[in-house]
Amino acid sequence: xxxxxxxxxxxxxxxxxxxxxxxxxxxxxxxxxxxxxxxxxxxxxxxxxxxxxxxxxxxxxxxxxxxxxxxxxxxxxxxxxxxxxxxxxxxxxxxxxxxxxxxxxxxxxxxxx
Amino acid sequence: xxxxxxxxxxxxxxxxxxxxxxxxxxxxxxxxxxxxxxxxxxxxxxxxxxxxxxxxxxxxxxxxxxxxxxxxxxxxxxxxxxxxxxxxxxxxxxxxxxxxxxxxxxxxxxxxx
Numbered sequence: 001x002x003x004x005x006x007x008x009x010x011x012x013x014x015x016x017x018x019x020x021x022x023x024x025x026x027x028x029x030x031x032x033x034x035x036x037x038x039x040x041x042x043x044x045x046x047x048x049x050x051x052x053x054x055x056x057x058x059x060x061x062x063x064x065x066x067x068x069x070x071x072x073x074x075x076x077x078x079x080x081x082x083x084x085x086x087x088x089x090x091x092x093x094x095x096x097x098x099x100x101x102x103x104x105x106x107x108x109x110x111x112x113x
Numbered sequence: 114x115x116x117x118x119x120x121x122x123x124x125x126x127x128x129x130x131x132x133x134x135x136x137x138x139x140x141x142x143x144x145x146x147x148x149x150x151x152x153x154x155x156x157x158x159x160x161x162x163x164x165x166x167x168x169x170x171x172x173x174x175x176x177x178x179x180x181x182x183x184x185x186x187x188x189x190x191x192x193x194x195x196x197x198x199x200x201x202x203x204x205x206x207x208x209x210x211x212x213x214x215x216x217x218x219x220x221x222x223x224x225x226x
Binding site for chain 2: 034036042043044045046049090094100101102103104105106
């Protein structure tokens with residue numbers, strides 16, 4: 001079984017400052033890990049995914065995440081926040097045996113001008 | 114635009130009723146997934162179909178059922194509706210059946226009165 005914990009329900013940053021959204025996972029198998037973003041009244045969009053290749057994964061819109069097996073973490077970062085980054089972010093784990101995706105509770109990112 | 118379409122966008126119905134939500138996957142995608150997003154439960158995986166066959170099951174209630182038709186569109190049937198079934202229902206699609214990027218539709222907002 002797999003699960004994911006997003007450590008912050010809400011993160012607030014100023015425009016131009018770094019973003020860190022934290023995610024820890026638990027998986028019985030070698031996991032695939034994803035970050036999705038959901039803007040208000042929109043569906044989810046994939047930011048990036050880790051599938052046992054490079055541990056540092058680059059995604060769209062300047063986001064990246066690092067897979068750390070020893071810490072069972074997959075934190076999402078961005079060097080400089082933009083107003084358009086304000087959204088809900090979901091960390092997702094998928095096991096190797098099936099495609100049962102488990103979503104974290106989400107982190108709401110607020111970007112202040 | 115992800116290429117995944119869902120109808121209707123909004124649905125308002127009464128307790129005890131039955132509704133059908135429809136999803137058309139991206140062209141070429143064989144897998145369809147259904148998710149429920151509610152304030153108290155977060156985003157939950159319900160069920161996956163691949164090329165017409167059920168592939169994986171998540172937290173889907175017995176009152177709910179789904180199917181995927183030969184043209185690959187899918188329907189989620191919700192019956193004996195309860196107030197707690199009010200939620201946003203997302204459909205997603207992917208090319209294969211495991212560890213593939215999922216593309217999400219805009220969702221159907223169901224309100225049970």
